[in-house]
Amino acid sequence: METSLSTHDVTPSATLEAAPSQTDLTAGVFSQRGQLPAVTSLVLIAPLALLLGWAFFMPIAKLLFQSISTPTWTLEHYSRLIHEPLYMRIIMRTVLISLSTTLAALLLGYPIAVLMTRAKGLMAGLVAACVLVPLWTSVLVRSYAWIVLLRRNGIINNALREWGLIDQPLSLLYTEGAVLVAMIHVLLPFMILPIYSTLINISPDLTKAALNLGASEARAFRTVTLPLSLPGVFAGCLMVFVLALGFYITPALVGGPRTLMIATLISQQATAFLNWPFAGAISLVLLLLSLGITIAFKRLLRIERMVTGV
Amino acid sequence: MLMQAKGSRQSHNCGLAVHISSISRHYGAVCAVDNVSLEVQAGEFFSLLGPSGSGKTTLLMMLAGFDEPTSGRLVVGDRDLTRVPANKRNIGMVFQKYALFPHMSVADNIAFPLRMRGLSRAERDERVRRALAMVKLEGYDSRMPGQLSGGQQQRIALARAIVFNPPVILMDEPLGALDKKLRQHLQLEIKQLQERLGATVIYVTHDQEEALTMSDRIAVLNSGKVMQFGQPSALYHKPANAFVADFLGEMNFIPGEVVGSERDECQVRVGAAVVTAQAPDGLKLQTGTKVRIAVRPERMSILAEDAARERTSRLSGHVTQLVFNGASLIVLVELDQGPTVRASVNTQSKLAELQVGEAISVAWSARDAHAYPEPA
Missing domain, CATH: 3.40.50.300 (P-loop containing nucleotide triphosphate hydrolases)
Structure with a gap:
């Protein structure tokens, strides 16, 4: 009797439960916080997660695992990296070039971002085109363009000789300078765009208010516009620095063997010397450098946010 | 004065x-x-x-x-x-969207014009305190603008605009x-x-x-x-x-034609009736000029159809709608001449018992009506 009653009870209650859960689902989809229910979220991110896991994280994990497990459990690849001055020099050079690239991109990019917010009409279109067209052009094309410009009988050397400024062609290509110039050129849009997007969102009323309250144009910029654009500056610097650290094509093309950078070194070890474990060890160092810098920047940004309360 | x-x-x-x-x-x-x-x-x-x-x-x-x-x-x-x-x-200037500096505290915002003028720290603090007291936001010095409501932000903006006198x-x-x-x-x-x-x-x-x-x-x-x-x-x-008549407050407009004028008053024919209105300052309205007569709803009185025949400015019509809005009763009257006008009457008066469809008259004294020439 009791069991029959309970089974009788279960069926309607189950159908009753199904109905509210249905409404819960729709309520969840349209909830104020814009959060999706867990299952829906998982289904939505699954394809990307699978692809990334299979084609990105797994090979990296395998590479990194090789670096400590080949031929047996060992740290010899890492000790080689640390003890051979050549490799430390390459790492230092990479960090230095990345830092210089970031700094130069900031100094060149900030004024351009400001110009983009102030330009009107034809000028605005022109400036935007100058920033965006290079971004849409392949890195390979841009790097080869630098080769055409910088090589021994390239455009620059020819022009200088024609004007009688030099007798012998200068060796411009395959120098650190060439790498730096080409990298700045390639990475500049990544600095300009985040800065531009913060600048364009600063209300022009704020500058007007500062002027009205007695600030000169320069002081209004220093006390209002500049501090409010810092989040964009940090985002741009982070982006450029991290991209520069692992930059491969441009340094490989316009830099010679004397200006080897980490990414080129990794590819050399993996493809030329087939020393996969050592390539893995260098990769880990690059990964840690990038992560460390990113986290440090995030910290800085959070402190900045705390101070500004934005 | x-x-x-x-x-x-x-x-x-x-x-x-x-x-x-x-x-x-x-x-x-x-x-x-x-x-x-x-x-x-x-x-x-x-x-x-x-x-x-x-x-x-x-x-x-x-x-x-x-x-x-x-x-x-x-x-x-x-x-x-x-x-x-x-x-x-x-x-000083106060902006519609406040224009407070979002990266500065309330005190720094208000002190900004004082800093630009090179005042000492002590002087600045004192003036900021006084300005905050004036807008009744004492003790908000260290808040950030983003933490304040719209009304509070505008008060801070006000304090910032007055702090440098x-x-x-x-x-x-x-x-x-x-x-x-x-x-x-x-x-x-x-x-x-x-x-x-x-x-x-x-x-x-x-x-x-x-x-x-x-x-x-x-x-x-x-x-x-x-x-x-x-x-x-x-x-x-x-x-x-x-334009001013229409833009400021509520206004009834009744189209008509000038039939005569003396000094600053003129007679205007509306349909078959003739009413009196004032001409705008310094403007002589010629006979035959098309005009609009403007009368405020609260200056428009409502009379029973047969009452006060001696009032000169009187137009007859019937009630089309009654709107109670608390302080007064708005009576919409469709005039026999066509246009609908609004009259506002005291809810306490016996006029409050008006019925829709009732035949009545609207009237005004000449000094409450103005005639404006229609644009050519």
Whole structure:
């Protein structure tokens, strides 16, 4: 009797439960916080997660695992990296070039971002085109363009000789300078765009208010516009620095063997010397450098946010 | 007379007169401000009232120095400011969207103009404290603007605009972003603050009620021109033209034709009836001129059909709708001549028992009606 009653009870209650859960689902989809229910979220991110896991994280994990497990459990690849001055020099050079690239991109990019917010009409279109067209052009094309410009009988050397400024062609290509110039050129849009997007969102009323309250144009910029654009500056610097650290094509093309950078070194070890474990060890160092810098920047940004309360 | 009253109330009057002489601003072929001349007296609360696109904001921007007039002169006190850059004008300004610096605390925001003027730290702190007290936000020094409500932010903006004792304060629809209740509250507060400071305030708004409530004088602008300026009551009771009559408050318009005039009064034929109205100042209305007669709903009385036949300005019609709005009863009357007019009557009177469809008459005394010539 009791069991029959309970089974009788279960069926309607189950159908009753199904109905509210249905409404819960729709309520969840349209909830104020814009959060999706867990299952829906998982289904939505699954394809990307699978692809990334299979084609990105797994090979990296395998590479990194090789670096400590080949031929047996060992740290010899890492000790080689640390003890051979050549490799430390390459790492230092990479960090230095990345830092210089970031700094130069900031100094060149900030004024351009400001110009983009102030330009009107034809000028605005022109400036935007100058920033965006290079971004849409392949890195390979841009790097080869630098080769055409910088090589021994390239455009620059020819022009200088024609004007009688030099007798012998200068060796411009395959120098650190060439790498730096080409990298700045390639990475500049990544600095300009985040800065531009913060600048364009600063209300022009704020500058007007500062002027009205007695600030000169320069002081209004220093006390209002500049501090409010810092989040964009940090985002741009982070982006450029991290991209520069692992930059491969441009340094490989316009830099010679004397200006080897980490990414080129990794590819050399993996493809030329087939020393996969050592390539893995260098990769880990690059990964840690990038992560460390990113986290440090995030910290800085959070402190900045705390101070500004934005 | 008004100014004398103000003077006695305010002992440390620090306001300066503002002389706007023949100022124009053209953008290409577009004329945003068209030869505007206004004399704003020291310590006066002066409103620039007009619909959007009337040039009131452009005029204010030129006063602040963010825009340069194409021609004309701007003098504050005895200083010609026409070509003086914005940061050298020493004029306070309150923006519609507050324009507080989001990365600075309330205290730093208010201290900003003092820092620009090189005041010492101690002096700054003291003045910031006093300014915060004036806008009733003591103890908010260390808050960030983002943590405050709209009304509080606008008070901080107000404190920042008055802290350096500017002789003239410009306000660009400062209450436009706030809800109605808060707006009415702040209207009174701003007005009281202005009277205490004695500063000249030039206040831009498109809200005619706000302008009527707060201002000593109002200039009504339309398409870049001053349509009329004067005290709120003068503008309300004696509008100089149909635009002002229509823009300020509620107004009934009845079309008609002038059949005769003597002194400042004229007889206007509406259908078969003839009514009396005042001609605008200094305007002689010729017989035959097409006009619109303007009468305020609260000046329009309702009479039983057979009552007061001796009243000259009387038009008959019937009630089409009754709207109770608390303080008064709005009666919509369709006149026999065609147009529908609104009359507002006291809910306590026996007229409150009117029925829809009832035949009645509307009437007014000649001094409450104005005739404006129809544009040709």
